[in-house]
Amino acid sequence: MAVDKNWREKELSLKEVINKYPDVSPFIIIKTDAQRRGVDYTEAALSRVDVNVHQTVTRSFAVERSDQVDHSPFSLLLRDGTSILTGRDMVEGYRDPLVVDVVDDKIMILDDGEPLEEVFYWEKPDFYDKFTSSGKPMWHIAWARPLRIDLNPNQYCQFWETPGHGCKYCAIAATYKKSDKEQFVDLQDIDETVHEALKQPGRFTSIFLTGGTILDGEQLLDAEVEQYIQILKRVGRNFNGKRFPSQLIGTAFNKQQLQRIYDETGLMSYTADIEVLNEELFDWICPGKAAKIGYQEWKDRLYQAVDVFGRGYVNTGLVAGVEMATPKGFQTEEESLGRILEEAEELAKHGVSAVACVWNVAPGSMFFKQRTPSLEYYVKLSKGLDALRRKYHIHIDMDNYRRCGNHPDTDLSRV
Amino acid sequence: MAVEISRELQEILNDPQSIKVLATTDPEGRPHVVFKGSLHVNEDGYLEYLEFIESSQTNKNMVHSIWFHKTVAINVKHEKQSFQIEAVPYRALIAGKEFEKRYNQVRREKGIDLSTVWLMEPLEIVEETFEKRRLEEEKAHPILKHLDLLVEQEKINEK
């Protein structure tokens, strides 16, 4: 989508939003806007990248970056430890991106030519330069956030096998079809890679699993459950069978499946992303999830997961902003915030925390021509979700700035 | 604007025998004071301390300080000398090789986990050594004292 040259005249600028919300961390507002608009790098900023030190390549189910193409940093850290998960190839919007440049010898993030904050490039973990015994680069097997090992064992999603069932904002199918990667990551490769990653003291604080949905099995989703159990068991051997800091974002499993995962593995927290907190919009935007599980059942399964994993160890992710996608989404930001936060409060009453990812219009998704809401919308939403966690006393250790780093609202929960 | 830490104060800050105190405030302005034995001046001239407890009040207050450019206060005492430093957090180091260096040191020396390496910039340094402050006070505010300190007690008692 082409950038609208006049977009700045249609909404408050980043600086204006910072000034309007003096109680909200400017770091988190900058992060939010960078994730909404993406970032671009000047030549000077790129000259500060050291491929021996910084993370430039990644293979995940949603993003594929190989070192032959681009040496731009995979993502950024701010001075306060906040991660900005964005890059030059992750967002396609009608607003121009923020810019990373070198100013007074410091790497800074800028908006409209004005330096905002110093940034640091993510460092790659030691295992990125290693190979599995089968000869594969370990970064093909797992990827890394600053403190997290990420495993995406299924790089495709079965919802895409039924025409019209893929989630409309999702780029998994496009990413998968563009590359020559295998759909399933080999268990032995995962085992070796995680083992190697754990040799780096002080690097990782959690292990994270997610991937595309697998509908197969005697009961719906049994095959997906089985896949995660096998991986968690193998990975768990490193910890002598104890529970270990970990998160699984899976499809919404039933109580029996959840109990099995809890009983048979060392998993500590569980997430099933409902994506959009409104039943009609869920049906429209996530038609596969709606057809196979349904909105109310998805919520019930989250509540059941609290019984299994405990309060503070179950949450659900939102692709925040898709609720305003045209033509069926909410018409005004005010209405949208009211409706979303009302639903989020119902979840919170049941001990389930809603966490937001800033919707960036992913190239290759069905929604690639959509426009994301204003920055102010995201600031209000983050404040609202953080306030609900405080009101209902739900901590967010499982998905905070260190473990995930992708949710501005959980960043606000740091103080 | 950061000020330079004198060589003398650097030595005091880096002496494990010195007592170091860090005072922070939460978003409502409630003060919180803790001893921070790990506080020292690092090779780059930043004040650095190691935060071992992720959800501690100090860690939360430090985040609030770095977000909104609120200052913190440090006091270091060595024998009879004492200095107060007003500082502002510059960086919360939570990952990367620099962090790992500190982490490995903590593991070797204390055998515990490390959450964050906090780096701070000193903004103002005031010597608070009692004798020095007392003499300064006498010179600057000669009117602020008890009268009986100015008379010879023996003469008063004679009458």
Ligand code: SF4
């Ligand atoms: S469930 Fe939806 S969002 Fe998740 S991978 Fe499948 S299509 Fe994408």
